[in-house]
Amino acid sequence: MGRKVTLFDLADALGVSTGTVHRALHGHRDVNLQTKTRVLRLAKSMGYRPNLAARYLSLKRNYRISVNTLKGTTSFWDEVRSGIEKEANLIGLDNVELEFRTYPRLGEGEPEAFEEALRAKVDGIISFPSHPKSFRACMRRAFRARIPVVCVATDAPDTDRLGVVSIDTMASGGLAADLIGQVIDGKGKVATTLSDLQITEHAEKCHAFESTLRSFYPAMQLVAKIEDHDIETEAYDKCRELFRAHSDLAGIYITTEASIPVFEAARDAGMLQQLTIVTTDIFPSLVQQIRAGSVLATIYQRPHTQGRMAFRVLHEFLVHGSCPSPQVTLAPHVITRGSLDFFLLRKAIESTPEKGAQIQLDSHELEGFAIE
Amino acid sequence: MGRKVTLFDLADALGVSTGTVHRALHGHRDVNLQTKTRVLRLAKSMGYRPNLAARYLSLKRNYRISVNTLKGTTSFWDEVRSGIEKEANLIGLDNVELEFRTYPRLGEGEPEAFEEALRAKVDGIISFPSHPKSFRACMRRAFRARIPVVCVATDAPDTDRLGVVSIDTMASGGLAADLIGQVIDGKGKVATTLSDLQITEHAEKCHAFESTLRSFYPAMQLVAKIEDHDIETEAYDKCRELFRAHSDLAGIYITTEASIPVFEAARDAGMLQQLTIVTTDIFPSLVQQIRAGSVLATIYQRPHTQGRMAFRVLHEFLVHGSCPSPQVTLAPHVITRGSLDFFLLRKAIESTPEKGAQIQLDSHELEGFAIE
DNA sequence: TTGAAAGCGATACCAG
DNA sequence: CTGGTATCGCTTTCAA
Numbered sequence: 001m002g003r004k005v006t007l008f009d010l011a012d013a014l015g016v017s018t019g020t021v022h023r024a025l026h027g028h029r030d031v032n033l034q035t036k037t038r039v040l041r042l043a044k045s046m047g048y049r050p051n052l053a054a055r056y057l058s059l060k061r062n063y064r065i066s067v068n069t070l071k072g073t074t075s076f077w078d079e080v081r082s083g084i085e086k087e088a089n090l091i092g093l094d095n096v097e098l099e100f101r102t103y104p105r106l107g108e109g110e111p112e113a114f115e116e117a118l119r120a121k122v123d124g125i126i127s128f129p130s131h132p133k134s135f136r137a138c139m140r141r142a143f144r145a146r147i148p149v150v151c152v153a154t155d156a157p158d159t160d161r162l163g164v165v166s167i168d169t170m171a172s173g174g175l176a177a178d179l180i181g182q183v184i185d186g187k188g189k190v191a192t193t194l195s196d197l198q199i200t201e202h203a204e205k206c207h208a209f210e211s212t213l214r215s216f217y218p219a220m221q222l223v224a225k226i227e228d229h230d231i232e233t234e235a236y237d238k239c240r241e242l243f244r245a246h247s248d249l250a251g252i253y254i255t256t257e258a259s260i261p262v263f264e265a266a267r268d269a270g271m272l273q274q275l276t277i278v279t280t281d282i283f284p285s286l287v288q289q290i291r292a293g294s295v296l297a298t299i300y301q302r303p304h305t306q307g308r309m310a311f312r313v314l315h316e317f318l319v320h321g322s323c324p325s326p327q328v329t330l331a332p333h334v335i336t337r338g339s340l341d342f343f344l345l346r347k348a349i350e351s352t353p354e355k356g357a358q359i360q361l362d363s364h365e366l367e368g369f370a371i372e
Numbered sequence: 373m374g375r376k377v378t379l380f381d382l383a384d385a386l387g388v389s390t391g392t393v394h395r396a397l398h399g400h401r402d403v404n405l406q407t408k409t410r411v412l413r414l415a416k417s418m419g420y421r422p423n424l425a426a427r428y429l430s431l432k433r434n435y436r437i438s439v440n441t442l443k444g445t446t447s448f449w450d451e452v453r454s455g456i457e458k459e460a461n462l463i464g465l466d467n468v469e470l471e472f473r474t475y476p477r478l479g480e481g482e483p484e485a486f487e488e489a490l491r492a493k494v495d496g497i498i499s500f501p502s503h504p505k506s507f508r509a510c511m512r513r514a515f516r517a518r519i520p521v522v523c524v525a526t527d528a529p530d531t532d533r534l535g536v537v538s539i540d541t542m543a544s545g546g547l548a549a550d551l552i553g554q555v556i557d558g559k560g561k562v563a564t565t566l567s568d569l570q571i572t573e574h575a576e577k578c579h580a581f582e583s584t585l586r587s588f589y590p591a592m593q594l595v596a597k598i599e600d601h602d603i604e605t606e607a608y609d610k611c612r613e614l615f616r617a618h619s620d621l622a623g624i625y626i627t628t629e630a631s632i633p634v635f636e637a638a639r640d641a642g643m644l645q646q647l648t649i650v651t652t653d654i655f656p657s658l659v660q661q662i663r664a665g666s667v668l669a670t671i672y673q674r675p676h677t678q679g680r681m682a683f684r685v686l687h688e689f690l691v692h693g694s695c696p697s698p699q700v701t702l703a704p705h706v707i708t709r710g711s712l713d714f715f716l717l718r719k720a721i722e723s724t725p726e727k728g729a730q731i732q733l734d735s736h737e738l739e740g741f742a743i744e
Numbered sequence: 745t746t747g748a749a750a751g752c753g754a755t756a757c758c759a760g
Numbered sequence: 761c762t763g764g765t766a767t768c769g770c771t772t773t774c775a776a
Binding site for chain 3: 767
Binding site for chain 4: 422423426428429430625
């Protein structure tokens with residue numbers, strides 16, 4: 001394994017200066033096309049790889065990243081943000097500054113936050129595209145400004161986003177179908193609730209749920225896909241209606257966090273016992289339902305990890321200039337009553353704030369690796 | 373937000389040289405105790421944080437890490453190794469060299485590999501402690517040599533390992549119990565298989581399984597914990613015996629990869645249909661069983677992620693001199709028939725080799741972020 | 745015990 | 761269009 005090739009090695013071999021080599025590699029204007037190709041060819045043949053440490057050091061400018069997300073009613077978005085922060089000061093050689101811009105509700109204040117980030121000339125944006133339509137316009141501007149954008153939680157189709165980090169919706173739907181299907185022995189009526197069929201993410205979960213039923217549980221019947229448009233009363237009312245129309249309903253898959261109104265409707269209809277329920281994500285009032293045994297399982301969408309991954313993708317691009325995997329799709333976690341405590345414990349650990357500034361020590365000084 | 377504090381700032385403020393400050397911070401011998409404490413105090417009060425880029429750059433020496441793992445019969449250990457490699461060239465600023473030392477079987481060749489790594493004076497070791505007893509002796513030597521060791525997949529109790537990365541055994545057992553319990557409607561006989569009750573990891577899974585049954589499925593009965601000692605014929609024979617003794621067995625939780633002999637025994641006993649089975653991990657012949665519908669779910673132990681995390685913990689220690697979380701416990705993934713394909717897809721992506729040396733480009737040159 | 749100074753490799757500026 | 765060179769912050773000799 002030969003020693004590492006440096007800029008100087010290239011310059012030396014070609015009889016030019018490192019400045020020239022540098023400009024050639026980075027495609028700056030004002031480089032002779034010939035020397036440029038010579039440099040590029042040699043770099044490839046010698047297997048040149050830039051030394052990132054040296055790069056960071058000489059680059060005084062810090063990367064500034066804007067994190068545009070929803071305020072949210074549960075801790076989901078807090079966890080996304082804390083995941084981003086954690087990854088930032090783990091990876092970060094202190095060369096990243098995060099700027100958080102949060103908007104209160106779906107589609108409300110999102111374009112403004114985006115616009116602000118663009119005006120602030122950040123180097124990259126991590127964003128939750130809450131309103132597909134207005135987001136597309138934002139993306140066009142980001143594209144023109146050459147600011148890379150990573151979407152988190154939901155994809156923004158037909159935009160030139162650099163990457164997406166989201167949960168595997170197909171796996172989620174498939175899991176939900178299998179869990180319910182197995183427990184109710186492959187027969188009976190089931191339903192799903194979602195926010196809106198227009199939202200790709202939700203549509204995909206339902207689709208996977210339905211297609212798994214078709215493939216493996218032909219005797220089951222999906223009788224409704226309830227759209228609640230993120231409005232609690234709408235969810236409640238439509239569920240009441242559903243339970244009235246199908247008093248023999250056996251199971252329900254709630255693809256969003258909006259499970260509480262469903263429980264209330266089921267309880268009020270006196271059907272809570274008979275229903276096999278799979279929910280999404282986790283928060284205190286849902287924990288109660290799980291402990292009470294009303295929930296078969298909840299499908300956890302790992303917001304903390306989504307945040308971490310989103311940061312990684314963007315950082316990778318800013319630093320390496322390349323994007324290893326424009327689509328990061330996370331496997332969902334299945335949480336049941338018997339495993340609940342272990343998941344809650346992990347969640348608590350994840351949200352522990354980073355230990356602050358910490359003087360680094362040589363191992364000589366650590367007394368037998370003792371960790372405080 | 374004040375600008376970052378450098379070594380020079382500290383030296384300047386104290387009227388000493390950067391060399392002195394450096395030596396004081398690192399506890400090198402031959403530093404006046406007084407100046408040392410003055411430096412340390414000032415460093416803390418000024419919130420000094422070393423610039424890692426500068427450190428990497430000036431440190432010419434690369435870290436050498438030995439990865440001591442099992443050859444294995446399934447792809448489990450291949451995935452662990454590829455996870456380590458992936459994280460290494462993602463995080464690594466090329467300052468890490470990996471040396472793989474693999475041993476053929478449980479406890480066979482393990483001490484030799486360890487010894488070799490110590491002799492080679494590596495900077496750290498990632499190891500699977502396959503044989504608790506001999507491993508402890510190895511660890512003592514590593515400790516004396518001041519070489520940090522991170523355990524992967526299994527912990528090594530009562531040793532001074534730097535950290536462990538493993539799957540959450542409690543969550544695994546709890547999940548298995550809930551899955552089986554719900555499907556068989558909370559009543560009937562169940563059993564588990566494991567390699568050896570001496571192995572903490574297996575014992576914990578069984579314990580969590582049992583305790584979840586006790587808490588939430590009192591009408592279920594755990595009739596056997598079968599130890600197969602990693603021998604296929606032993607697993608087969610003991611299962612046949614089990615099935616003979618309990619022809620009304622309703623479910624079985626296989627805590628290890630050794631599920632194939634169990635399927636064979638069940639099939640030969642004509643009980644495959646009646647059993648609700650939860651397995652562990654995934655490999656081609658198990659995939660067949662899942663597709664065939666013989667498996668309720670398999671609990672995937674995420675070897676790739678285990679590898680990635682193990683590397684992170686060790687790297688973190690070598691670089692920062694601190695260990696953020698000595699115990700990384702991963703949440704297991706639940707894979708069912710309806711979600712199988714999505715998990716297999718992910719697995720295929722994970723094991724895609726890294727794109728090799730790649731010239732980095734400025735964003736100017738990327739035509740609209742187009743990723744090849 | 746401490747100070748001074750020479751790198752590490754890439755970047756960016758200023759001359760030519 | 762290209763060469764030379766100061767610079768980033770830390771580590772590590774070599775002298776004092």
